[in-house]
Amino acid sequence: DVKVTQSSRYLVKRTGEKVFLECVQDMDHENMFWYRQDPGLGLRLIYFSYDVKMKEKGDIPEGYSVSREKKERFSLILESASTNQTSMYLCASSPPGTDYGYTFGSGTRLTVV
């Protein structure tokens, strides 16, 4: 089975801190994604990448950046964390071409205080 691993299950950070959320997949997938999930708002796409060093903005990229230096790793960066970035962050990956759906990591619940 594809495994998508997110480095932290729970994270508490202070306002203004730079925050790194790490995601690693072990199935050589080209495509990787970062979503956030909030009650009443559902899952929203932040950034995605279809190749190493490539990145595309999703629906809500403001306040975030990403890095993909290696195929298996996709990092989400909160440049200066704010309380409205308190959320569940979900990483996902998928193979290229025809849609097979995504495999999600277990999520990181980030609280910014």
Add this chain to the structure above:
Amino acid sequence: QKEVEQNSGPLSVPEGAIASLNCTYSDRGSQSFFWYRQYSGKSPELIMFIYSNGDKEDGRFTAQLNKASQYVSLLIRDSQPSDSATYLCAVSVGGGADGLTFGKGTHLIIQP
């Protein structure tokens, strides 16, 4: 702006009955459709995908797609208490690299 609409529920169904979950989408260019199940506190898990009009069956689950009506549904036969979860509909315009657009989910409760 792509939109995917689902009734948030909760949808309450007796054990052993058929649960019917519905989803509509706005982008006529959508080509791929997915159903995810999400238990409370867990991440979404893919349970079904469908690309062509009609029905697709997998065990107790049937996905139905009607592109003309921009409508996709999920039927769960012989519902079990373990089916109680939030079900997310997701849509893609194709290719796998553009990101899925998710509905907000329907909360399903199977009553023993």
